[in-house]
Amino acid sequence: MVELYILLIFMILGAIVAIEVKDLLSSVVAVGAVGLGLSIVFLVLKAPDVAITQLVVEILCLIILIRATLKRDLPFSTSGRWVFNTFVTVGFIALFLFAAMKCLKDLPEFGYPAMRVASTYLKEGLSKTGATNLVSSVILDYRAYDTLGEATILFTAVIGVLAVVRRIGRKRVEEKIKEEDE
């Protein structure tokens, strides 16, 4: 468990650096470090499926963010009502810590015992679905409705992005927003 806490502290430090640093590119790199730490946490907790997905999606997001922030002067506001903002932040942190203290007391101990549904999957997953990767048998057989919903969300996201950033209208050639590589 010690390495878990070290990784958690590393991730919290990375998140603080990502917020506080002035340079946008350094901030993106710090976010990537947080994602890598999270991936290693999943690996330590023996969840290789989630670790692979986290690592790969993190790389993709990082590439998009770097392409978006590199060589571009984005508006970056640091001034403002910082007293009010600090009070609101501290208030919400206190509220969430209070709620967590109330709720987490009732949860079972970490990783023990396996719940009733999960133990059923572990026992009967192989014989009922034939898939040796139990995660795959859960997300594509027992809980395939959830995967269908997730696929619908991704489909809607892609359609939305393609609709929002398409070439606008049919104007004359010189007025058109050009799609060019940098």
Place this chain on the structure above:
Amino acid sequence: MSKEHEKGMSLIVKTITRLTVGLILLYGIYIVLHGHVSPGGGFAGGVIIALSFIHLMLAYGKETALRKLSKAAASFFESMGAILFLGIALLGFTGGYFFLNFISKGEPFKLFSAGIIPLCNIAICLKVGAGLFAIFVALVLLKFDSEKR
């Protein structure tokens, strides 16, 4: 920005990309096809396949990558993946209910086992890979009026 920079990165990057991009694509396909035997699955494999095309685009510029997989083709594969997934789910009605595993289970630890799960993995891989590549192309190639100059 220099003239040759518009067509991608330097010669070193291009050579390394030429050697590695096929392996990355192959690894993505491996992860998808073995999603029911070993860790991985449709989502992770699809993202790796999308990353191989993005790798090509970053190193060689947009023309080379869009010649391999154009934006229209990406949209087509994305919709095709969604329809395939839904179609596999609907085919379960031949045996009784939605998402029924209607193909025989086969032998564990074999590539051809687990009924519809590998087919669902392939459908999700098509969807995720093509969809994320389309998002990347749309977001990266977008240029606003103020930045044109």
